[in-house]
Amino acid sequence: DSGVTQTPKHLITATGQRVTLRCSPRSGDLSVYWYQQSLDQGLQFLIQYYNGEERAKGNILERFSAQQFPDLHSELNLSSLELGDSALYFCASSAKAGTNTGELFFGEGSRLTVL
Amino acid sequence: GQSLEQPSEVTAVEGAIVQINCTYQTSGFYGLSWYQQHDGGAPTFLSYNALDGLEETGRFSSFLSRSDSYGYLLLQELQMKDSASYFCAEVTGGFKTIFGAGTRLFVKA
Numbered sequence: 529d530s531g532v533t534q535t536p537k538h539l540i541t542a543t544g545q546r547v548t549l550r551c552s553p554r555s556g557d558l559s560v561y562w563y564q565q566s567l568d569q570g571l572q573f574l575i576q577y578y579n580g581e582e583r584a585k586g587n588i589l590e591r592f593s594a595q596q597f598p599d600l601h602s603e604l605n606l607s608s609l610e611l612g613d614s615a616l617y618f619c620a621s622s623a624k625a626g627t628n629t630g631e632l633f634f635g636e637g638s639r640l641t642v643l
Numbered sequence: 644g645q646s647l648e649q650p651s652e653v654t655a656v657e658g659a660i661v662q663i664n665c666t667y668q669t670s671g672f673y674g675l676s677w678y679q680q681h682d683g684g685a686p687t688f689l690s691y692n693a694l695d696g697l698e699e700t701g702r703f704s705s706f707l708s709r710s711d712s713y714g715y716l717l718l719q720e721l722q723m724k725d726s727a728s729y730f731c732a733e734v735t736g737g738f739k740t741i742f743g744a745g746t747r748l749f750v751k752a
Contacts, residue, residue, distance in 0.1 A: 571686065571730065571742040573739070573740070586741075630673075632732075634686050635685060636684075
C-alpha cells in the first residue's frame, strides 16, 4: 500500500460526458502528479501540483483540468469525453517538503472506459 | 525537449542477468528513476540515480552516466515474478518526472 488513494477504481461512461477522478496523496506529501496510461502504453504526464499550485503541465488536453485543494487532495476533471480517453489514470505523490529522492508513490489508478 | 529511449521488449531465462538501457535528452536533468509495473498494477519505485555510478538494492542495480545521458537497470538472479514492464523516468527541476515508454521483460523458465 503506497498510501495514495484514488477513487473511483473503475468508471464506465458515455462519450460527451464529464467525470471527476479524485486523489488523496500520502500524508505529508505536497506534490501531486497525474498520469494517463492507455492500453500497453507508457505513462503520459498530464499535470503536477505542489502545495495547491500548478507546477508543471504536460500533454494535458484542454478538455481536461485539475486542481489541488487546501487539504492537498486533488481532482482531475475530464469533460466532453471521447473514446480515446479510455485509459488508466494514475495519481502519484512525492516530496515531503525539502526532500527529493526521485521517488513517486502511485495510487492504484482509476480505470476509465468511455463507450 | 524531453525524451527517453528504452527497448520495447527483453526476454531472459530464470536465473540470468538482464540489463535494460535508457538514454535521455533533456534540459534541467536532475536524476534518473526506475519503476516496475506488473500488468494491471501501479508503478512501484525501484531506484534513483542523481550522481554518476552504480546504486545497488538487492538483486536490482541502477547505473547513471550523466556525460553520456545514459543509464541502465540491471536485474540479477531473474525470477518469474520479475516479468513486468520497467520504466526509466527523468526527474527534472521542480520534481517533474517524465517516463519512458517502458520495457516489457519476459522471464522464461
